[in-house]
Amino acid sequence: MAETSHSATPTRRPTPQDVNDREVVIRVRGLEVGFGTKTIMKDLDLDVYRGEILGFVGASGTGKSVLTRAILGLVPKRTGTIEVFGEDLDALSPQSRKAIEQRWGVLFQQGALFSSLTVKQNVQVPMREYLSISERLLDELAMLKIEMVGLKPDAADKFPSDLSGGMIKRASLARALALDPEIVFLDEPTSGLDPIGAGEFDDLISTLQQTLGLTVFMVTHDLDSLHSVCDRIAALAEGKIIASGPIDTMLASNHPWLRAYFHGKRARAALA
Ligand SMILES: Nc1ncnc2c1ncn2[C@@H]1O[C@H](COP(=O)(O)OP(=O)(O)OP(=O)(O)O)[C@@H](O)[C@H]1O
Ligand SMILES: [Mg+2]
Numbered sequence: 514m515a516e517t518s519h520s521a522t523p524t525r526r527p528t529p530q531d532v533n534d535r536e537v538v539i540r541v542r543g544l545e546v547g548f549g550t551k552t553i554m555k556d557l558d559l560d561v562y563r564g565e566i567l568g569f570v571g572a573s574g575t576g577k578s579v580l581t582r583a584i585l586g587l588v589p590k591r592t593g594t595i596e597v598f599g600e601d602l603d604a605l606s607p608q609s610r611k612a613i614e615q616r617w618g619v620l621f622q623q624g625a626l627f628s629s630l631t632v633k634q635n636v637q638v639p640m641r642e643y644l645s646i647s648e649r650l651l652d653e654l655a656m657l658k659i660e661m662v663g664l665k666p667d668a669a670d671k672f673p674s675d676l677s678g679g680m681i682k683r684a685s686l687a688r689a690l691a692l693d694p695e696i697v698f699l700d701e702p703t704s705g706l707d708p709i710g711a712g713e714f715d716d717l718i719s720t721l722q723q724t725l726g727l728t729v730f731m732v733t734h735d736l737d738s739l740h741s742v743c744d745r746i747a748a749l750a751e752g753k754i755i756a757s758g759p760i761d762t763m764l765a766s767n768h769p770w771l772r773a774y775f776h777g778k779r780a781r782a783a784l785a
Contacts, residue, residue, distance in 0.1 A: 535562040538696060538728050539584060544593035546583050553579050554752040566722055566729040568739045571749030577732045578622055581698050585619060615643050618689030622700035626673040632684045633669040639691040658687040663717055679710040699731040703738055711735055715742045
C-alpha cells in the first residue's frame with residue numbers, strides 16, 4: 514500500500530481517511546478453513562486497524578462466526594497466517610499466547626454465560642483464569658465492569674435466567690471487558706434485541722470504544738449498527754472478503770449480495 518505523506522496532528526480524531534496510517538492489529542492472510550470435505554473460506558485476507566469499529570457482514574452460514582473463532586484459535590485453519598498485535602499466532606510459546614489472549618475479549622453469538630454462575634461470577638471467570646488477585650479486588654473489578662456496561666449493581670448477584678435479553682448482552686460484554694482488553698470480538702451483539710435496546714447497545718459500544726480506545730470486531734446483521742457505529746465494514750461471501758471500507762464503499766458496490774443487502778427493502782428504513 515502506498516505511503517501517504519501527511520502526518521496526523523496528535524489532537525485530531527482519526528477519520529476513515531487516516532486508515533492507511535494506522536496500525537494493523539489483526540492481519541489475516543491466505544486463510545483457509547474447512548470442515549471435512551467442506552471449505553468455508555479460502556485465500557481470505559483481512560486487516561483490522563487499531564481503534565476502529567469494524568462491522569463484519571455476510572449471509573447466514575457464510576462463515577462469520579467461523580472466521581471469528583479461527584482468529585481466536587478455537588477452530589483450526591488449514592493454511593494461512595493470522596497475526597494479532599504483529600505476532601504470528603502460530604509462532605507463539607504457550608506463555609506468549611496466554612499474554613495475547615489477555616489482550617482480547619469475546620462476546621460469543623450465543624451469549625455463553627455460565628447458567629449456574631451469577632453475573633458477577635461470570636465476569637470473574639476470565640479474571641480467575643488469568644490474574645492472581647484477592648477476592649476483594651475480584652469483587653471490586655467485577656462491579657466496575659458491571660457498572661461500565663450500564664447494569665445496576667443489583668444485577669451482579671442475579672443468574673442469567675433472571676435477566677432480559679438486553680441484560681444478558683450487557684453482562685456478556687462486561688465479561689468480555691473483564692481483563693481490560695485492547696480488542697473485543699462481538700458476534701452479533703444486538704441480535705434478539707428490540708430496536709431501542711439495540712440502539713442503546715450500539716451507543717454503549719461506541720462510548721466504550723472512544724473512552725477505552727478499544728478496537729472492535731463486530732459481526733452483525735444490524736443495518737442500523739452498520740450505519741451508525743461502524744468505521745469500516747468488511748463483507749464475507751463465497752469464502753472471501755468481497756469488499757471492505759466505509760459504509761459509502763458498501764453502498765456504491767455493484768456486488769449482487771451487497772446491493773441486495775444495503776439497498777433492499779429492509780435497508781431503506783436504516784437509510785431513512
Ligand atoms: N465445528 C463445525 N463443524 C462443521 N461445520 C461447521 C462447524 N462450525 C461451523 N460449521 C459450518 O460452517 C459454516 C459457517 O458457519 P458460521 O457459524 O460461521 O456462519 P455465520 O456466517 O456465522 O452464520 P450466522 O449469520 O447464521 O451466524 C456453516 O455451514 C456451518 O454449518
Ligand atoms: Mg454466526
